[in-house]
Amino acid sequence: MAQTLQMAIPNFGNNVLECLNEQRLQGLYCDVSVVVKGHAFKAHRAVLAASSSYFRDLFSTGGGSGSKTPTVVELPPAVQPQSFQQILAFCYTGRLSMTVGDQFLLMYTAGFLQIQQIMEKGTEFFLKVIIHGFYIAFLTTQACFK
Secondary structure, three states, rough: OOOOOOOOEEEHHHHHHHHHHHHHOOOOOOEEEEEEOOOOEEEEEEHHHHHHHEEEEEEEHHHOOOOOOOEEEEEOOOOOOHHHHHHHHHHHOOOOOOOOHEEEEEHHHHHOOOHEEEEEHHHHHHHHHHHHHHHHHHHHHHHHOO
16 A cells, blocks of 8 residues: 655645735736725635635626626725725735724625624624723723712
């Protein structure tokens, strides 16, 4: 019986995504443009479909245009370009920075695009901010009664 050898390269998947992100930023090998309020964002269809149920469904059904997969996708006006840009970067890097002010737009966009991971972490972030705010308000109230 032949012996099977296995090889594992740590971080190989992350390195591939990092390379794809560099290609995206240079406009190389991108096969779809996502238009948000007139701003076009080039991307790789496979990365979008792997990150977002919205894009996976859109690309698998051809966007309602028969069997042909769209090369241009226009998002509704409620989606903001800066929010989409941040979420697009997340799809390639797995990292997202948000302020309390950005949170609602990012959460809306992530919800529309059906990116569950952002929704879950964003909800945790929101709850921490709310709980911290209530705690500070409670301490302030207690200090007033002393």
